[in-house]
Amino acid sequence: MSAVKELLLENKQSGRGTLVGYFPAGYPTVEASVEALVAMAENGCDLLEIGVPYSDPVMDGVVIQEATLMALENGFKLKDLFEIIRGVRERVETPLLVMSYFNPILRYGVDEFAKDLKNSGAQGIITPDLIPDEASLWLDASEKYDLDRVFLVAPSSSDSRIVSTSDASRGFVYSVSTMGITGERAKLDELARSVVSRVKSLGTEPTCVGVGISTAQQVREVNSYADGAIVGTAFVKAYAAGGQEALIAKTQELASGLG
């Protein structure tokens, strides 16, 4: 079984719940992003999500757009991703997923990317702009290299798409909390609850909720009905404002929402 899935089920059972922390690779530099990810793992994130900076991030709000653009301006190259994964792996055992738009993977070569990902010690990929219908190359490569495939479902997804997406996923299904791009929301939609309950009743994979989560209260609330809470913008925003120290404080604050 997928190590990620195992962890989610274990944390659910124990009543802890799961905090998934996103941080962009190469932001603000390659070395600093390793430090940031290690600190997130050491201060309460159960699962790490490393974002691959991309020129056209259509699912992302302005905070993540600006951070990933800075990473690119500071010279981030795709080969650095694997160094970052290794750097984090050497220091913490926290499972690690990569979040990437599809074109960088396609250009690198889907099979090659999967192989290098496996060799560097990551567990799989979250693909925000790749639906299972278009993913045959990635389905093959992820089978071959035994990697997790996290696809998205949204409040707008039909029941039949939730079934097929859950079937194609491995590790967990990413439930998008609201109709919109990444960024903080004062209030989480009821939509989040309803998409999770549809994923739970229609599919077999666990599901984590992402987009808009930025407070300990929201982390607690989401973990009461889903298998984990995914936080990105709040971490990046904290880092942008106060560097490593602020990131550590934000991680501890959000982890306090766990049981």
Place this chain on the structure above:
Amino acid sequence: MNPKLSETVGPYFGEFGGRFVPEPLIAALDELDATYLAAKADPAFRAELDELNKSYVGRPSIITEAKKFAAEFGDLRVFLKREDLNHTGSHKINNVMGQALLAKRMGKKRIIAETGAGQHGVASATAAAYFGLECVVYMGEVDTQRQALNVARMKLLGAEVVAVTTGSRTLKDAINEALRDWVANVDTTHYLLGTVAGPHPFPTMVRDFHSVIGNESRAQMLELTGRLPDVVAACVGGGSNAIGIFHAFLDDPEVALWGFEAAGDGIDTPMHAATLSMGVPGVLHGARSYMLQDEDGQTMESHSISAGLDYPGVGPEHSWLKDLGRAKYHGITDSQAMAAMRLLSTTEGIIPAIETAHALAGVEHLANVLPAGSHVLINLSGRGDKDMETAGRYFGLLS
């Protein structure tokens, strides 16, 4: 037997096309696809669109033979399909009226659009005024400056224009911003995409709405000259005016199809937008197609004096036609395009858009490869009024 090229519909054109978008948009694309297919099969929809084309857009557009212009290039005849005479001044309105009718059918009260040159934005703002819809147009900040007159037109028509300040601040980034808006507002909003790019069904649907250009031209050329033209040519940004005029000729192998892309400072420099000539296949804005990208899969910034061609992607059907060898694509530099803009103005009294001037400049290239007496049909996709500031500065005409 192979199916006719012209009968090919998405999601895939060979290995190109598809739907590489976030899952939240899939339901809206499915709804649009279903609405479009139902409308296409509904004679009442066709009749409504035909009537709008006739009494509002001003179709059919005429064909003008450009004799003095052609004489500059030797022994050939050049015919101009006058999409510049459509209401709002370009071909863009053909697609906009079709999609606005679909938005109405879907009960969506708000439309959003991206624009480069501003022609698609103006056409969208026009349709929004006509149908009583709210309209927001995303436009790269660079383009709001070089096409300032069109910004004023959109605002006068009642649209909100949002200057996009991310990335290269041109058309590519305007599309990103429109997609972000759409994800958040998909229940109330139709994304009125302005070219044959993007996820299915846009490439097929937008092509179908522009195929009127080629259908009219084919009949007009037969009537005018008694035969089909030897070459049909158009400029290619995203590729909508080109596919619109090509489509009726796809299954006439004796008609050569030529698309002229923006070569900016030259395709041997990094400053160009010649996606089909210089790009490699990849995924951008929801479809697999040729695109300009670096070795890491990051989209490269394109460069062209023409805002409407300044795009590092292209519609998937063009990628397919290129690989099949059915259409040929060639780059035209900024200076070649500007020379052609001036030449058509002084020889024929027609000021073309700078986008369109790329197709006109292509005649020089064609003259070298065509036999004497060849007939060349060019899609005169738009008029140059919007470009007067750029042209005025370029030619030193402003005091």
